Structure formats: C-alpha cells, structure tokens
Amino acid sequence: DGVMYKSGLEADVAKQLKHGKKKIQYEWCPLAYVLPERLYWPDFWINREGGDDVLVEVKGYLDGDSQRKMRAVKEAHPYLNIVFLFGVDKYGNPRNPPIRKGAKMRYSDWCEKYGFDYAFGNLKKEWL
Numbered sequence: 001d002g003v004m005y006k007s008g009l010e011a012d013v014a015k016q017l018k019h020g021k022k023k024i025q026y027e028w029c030p031l032a033y034v035l036p037e038r039l040y041w042p043d044f045w046i047n048r049e050g051g052d053d054v055l056v057e058v059k060g061y062l063d064g065d066s067q068r069k070m071r072a073v074k075e076a077h078p079y080l081n082i083v084f085l086f087g088v089d090k091y092g093n094p095r096n097p098p099i100r101k102g103a104k105m106r107y108s109d110w111c112e113k114y115g116f117d118y119a120f121g122n123l124k125k126e127w128l
C-alpha cells in the first residue's frame with residue numbers, strides 16, 4: 001500500500017484492518033497534549049460506522065516516556081477511545097512483561113489502572 005510503518009507489528013495491524021475492509025488512517029490526525037504541550041499521532045484511527053472511532057496505539061515496548069505521554073493524551077482527550085495493541089512472542093504468547101525491571105505491574109495491569117482497553121497480537125472485534 002506504499003505506507004512506511006514504523007514497525008513490523010504496525011504493518012501486521014494494517015493487514016488485519018485492511019482484511020476487514022475497515023476505513024482507517026495511519027498516523028492521520030495529531031492530538032495535542034500537555035507535558036509540555038506536544039502532538040501525539042495515533043498509529044491507527046478506525047472510523048466505525050454507527051459507533052465511536054477507535055484509536056489504536058501499537059506497542060512492542062511501553063517505556064516510561066510512552067506511559068506518561070499516553071496518560072497525558074487521555075487526560076487531554078477523555079472522550080476518545082484510545083486502545084493498545086501489544087505484540088506476541090514467536091509462539092503466539094502475549095508479550096506482557098513488567099512495566100519496568102523488577103516491577104510487579106505488567107502492561108495489562110497498567111492499561112487497566114489508567115482506563116485503556118488492550119489486546120495482544122490481534123485487534124478485538126469490538127474495536128472494528
């Protein structure tokens with residue numbers, strides 16, 4: 001499709017979305033947030049007929065900067081449905097490591113704590 005994705009995981013998500021014939025945009029619309037004020041470009045913006053749009057952030061690694069940024073974006077745009085799609089390992093197991101070395105909190109725990117829906121490997125049907 002000529003789009004240069006930032007990761008193989010993003011390219012895989014694009015294939016899933018195109019297979020479902022959904023209308024999507026890749027890094028289509030920047031969202032301002034304060035930390036200090038910056039712009040965030042959602043990886044995928046899914047336009048759902050008859051429903052709220054879904055903004056998919058594809059993450060292989062959720063570092064501290066990304067955590068702070070996404071909390072700030074959610075605070076600045078609480079009405080948007082921002083979700084996370086994390087990767088899977090070569091065996092298809094969820095990549096759900098601790099949020100940082102030595103922490104008990106995992107990616108899934110972080111998403112639940114801050115009110116983000118999430119999935120591993122494949123998009124949830126309700127996002128489409």
